[in-house]
Amino acid sequence: MTLSRTTKAAIVLLFASFASFSRADEYSDVAQLTRDGKYSEALTKADGFLAGKPRDAQMRFLKGVAQRDAGKSSDAISTFTRLTEDFPDLPEPHNNIGVIFAEQNQLDKARAAFEAALRTHPSYAAAHENLGDLYAKLSSAAYSKALQIDGSVAANPKLALMRQLVGPGQPRITLVAAAKPVAAAPVSPPATVAARDPAKDQRAPTGASAQASPKARAPSNAGPDGAPREAEAAVQNWVTAWSNKDLKNYFGAYSKDFRPSNGGSRNAWEAERRSRIEGKAKISVRVEGLRVTVNGGKATAKFRQDYRANGLAISSRKTLELVKQPDGWKITRETVGGA
Numbered sequence: 001m002t003l004s005r006t007t008k009a010a011i012v013l014l015f016a017s018f019a020s021f022s023r024a025d026e027y028s029d030v031a032q033l034t035r036d037g038k039y040s041e042a043l044t045k046a047d048g049f050l051a052g053k054p055r056d057a058q059m060r061f062l063k064g065v066a067q068r069d070a071g072k073s074s075d076a077i078s079t080f081t082r083l084t085e086d087f088p089d090l091p092e093p094h095n096n097i098g099v100i101f102a103e104q105n106q107l108d109k110a111r112a113a114f115e116a117a118l119r120t121h122p123s124y125a126a127a128h129e130n131l132g133d134l135y136a137k138l139s140s141a142a143y144s145k146a147l148q149i150d151g152s153v154a155a156n157p158k159l160a161l162m163r164q165l166v167g168p169g170q171p172r173i174t175l176v177a178a179a180k181p182v183a184a185a186p187v188s189p190p191a192t193v194a195a196r197d198p199a200k201d202q203r204a205p206t207g208a209s210a211q212a213s214p215k216a217r218a219p220s221n222a223g224p225d226g227a228p229r230e231a232e233a234a235v236q237n238w239v240t241a242w243s244n245k246d247l248k249n250y251f252g253a254y255s256k257d258f259r260p261s262n263g264g265s266r267n268a269w270e271a272e273r274r275s276r277i278e279g280k281a282k283i284s285v286r287v288e289g290l291r292v293t294v295n296g297g298k299a300t301a302k303f304r305q306d307y308r309a310n311g312l313a314i315s316s317r318k319t320l321e322l323v324k325q326p327d328g329w330k331i332t333r334e335t336v337g338g339a
Contacts, residue, residue, distance in 0.1 A: 030062045031163065031263055039070035057087050064096065065163050073100050084116070091117040091124045098130060099161045107138055123316040125336045129276070136310060163263050231292045231299040231322055234329035238320075243285045245277055255323060255330035280309040287318075297324040 026049050033042035046063040050056060064079035077100055080093040087093075098113030111134055117127035234253065241249035251270060260269040277283065290303040301320040307313070321333040 034066040042066040091121040128314045227294045231329045284308040
């Protein structure tokens with residue numbers, strides 16, 4: 001039987017899809033083995049994969065994480081260093097080198113690594129925050145030396161080690177549970193929260209409109225059900241809770257289905273966030289240029305975030321993905337960077 005050109009192309013595409021899913025499974029397996037503390041198995045599986053694909057950046061990165069967690073810091077630094085040489089545009093290997101050097105109290109080398117990460121990606125939030133905590137550690141060391149107390153360092157911040165390679169051009173690994181197919185629901189056209197016109201806001205209301213309170217008047221861009229306005233309010237409440245170090249409402253702004261972008265567990269993410277927020281004397285978070293689009297029960301919020309804490313100032317683009325739940329709009333995904 002002779003296969004048509006179209007059939008042959010379909011078969012090639014099918015095998016390519018299977019290969020892609022297979023690689024994703026192997027990445028996930030190595031990451032999970034590392035999280036479970038099965039470092040030898042993780043490294044064996046990573047080496048087996050790399051024997052056939054020695055330049056695969058994602059697996060090499062996961063191998064470096066496994067080496068670091070296994071206590072093989074020198075091997076991990078070598079793995080991450082070779083990644084920076086082969087893929088100079090990736091910030092994550094530089095960041096992890098900095099974390100390891102900080103753990104070894106080699107603070108100058110750690111600072112150089114974080115600064116290298118920022119040279120590749122100036123809005124890379126993890127390196128900004130790590131560098132800020134490192135400066136606090138350096139200040140403490142200098143103060144102790146000045147007072148001739150001892151050589152110890154009082155500040156011991158928990159620096160963020162990236163566990164997933166998500167730099168430019170790299171695949172983002174996401175574990176998705178299989179779901180039963182459901183009938184497609186009608187999709188409403190996206191509604192957008194547009195920027196307000198200051199000139200209109202300053203005009204004195206007349207007639208019946210002058211009797212209504214500002215809260216009673218829904219903006220014309222809110223749509224028939226006010227969904228964009230509700231989603232915008234959810235973002236503002238999240239900002240307020242973060243600025244006030246109100247952990248209950250901060251974590252309450254996230255959906256139970258929220259998964260950290262680094263591939264770690266929800267519990268580990270909450271513990272890390274709690275440590276960072278509680279460790280700051282004062283936090284200020286502001287959003288500018290907030291735009292919310294709603295499509296059915298999902299919303300996307302894009303804005304510029306200005307974050308200040310303990311002398312650290314970071315300005316970056318951020319995107320929040322939200323879903324409508326019985327108790328309001330909740331964040332399901334949070335990413336930094338982009339347009």
